[in-house]
Amino acid sequence: MIRKHKLFSRPRKAFDSQRIKEENVIVARYGLKNKEEIWRAKEKLKIIRDAAKKMIHSSEENKADFVSKLNNMGYKVKNSVEVLSLTEEDILRRRLQTIIIKRGLATTPNGARQLITHKKIAVGNQIINIPSYHVNVTEESNITVLKNAKKLVAKVEVMEVSE
Numbered sequence: 001m002i003r004k005h006k007l008f009s010r011p012r013k014a015f016d017s018q019r020i021k022e023e024n025v026i027v028a029r030y031g032l033k034n035k036e037e038i039w040r041a042k043e044k045l046k047i048i049r050d051a052a053k054k055m056i057h058s059s060e061e062n063k064a065d066f067v068s069k070l071n072n073m074g075y076k077v078k079n080s081v082e083v084l085s086l087t088e089e090d091i092l093r094r095r096l097q098t099i100i101i102k103r104g105l106a107t108t109p110n111g112a113r114q115l116i117t118h119k120k121i122a123v124g125n126q127i128i129n130i131p132s133y134h135v136n137v138t139e140e141s142n143i144t145v146l147k148n149a150k151k152l153v154a155k156v157e158v159m160e161v162s163e
Contacts, residue, residue, distance in 0.1 A: 031112065045088050096116060
């Protein structure tokens with residue numbers, strides 16, 4: 001049986017009020033389900049930073065390949081040193097849920113999340129129902145809303161206004 005690697009790590013201090021306030025703002029801004037999604041983004045960022053640290057002593061060709069790979073993923077970096085300045089919000093901006101809001105296919109983060117989970121969004125020919133799906137730069141222009149999705153968005157907006 002293949003062992004699953006750790007996807008995130010919990011904060012050391014469970015009840016740090018400053019961290020909780022900052023995380024609440026991020027959860028509201030990006031429409032996240034829970035704070036575990038922030039912790040997953042931090043873990044992904046940690047993996048990218050560790051790879052950048054290993055690249056510091058490698059050849060220029062490897063560094064250029066690494067930077068071009070990150071640029072294809074959607075992170076705007078010019079060299080391997082700039083990778084260390086990325087934040088978890090840079091990771092969250094590349095999620096399918098956030099890209100849908102940015103492109104104007106949904107007006108709220110919760111509306112975008114509902115469109116995705118109800119299988120109304122396709123990337124290319126593939127229907128995606130995972131809000132945390134990482135969208136590459138090449139895939140960004142291929143995001144489409146399937147038919148009957150406009151009615152769903154209108155219902156979500158009415159429900160949010162009434163609450």
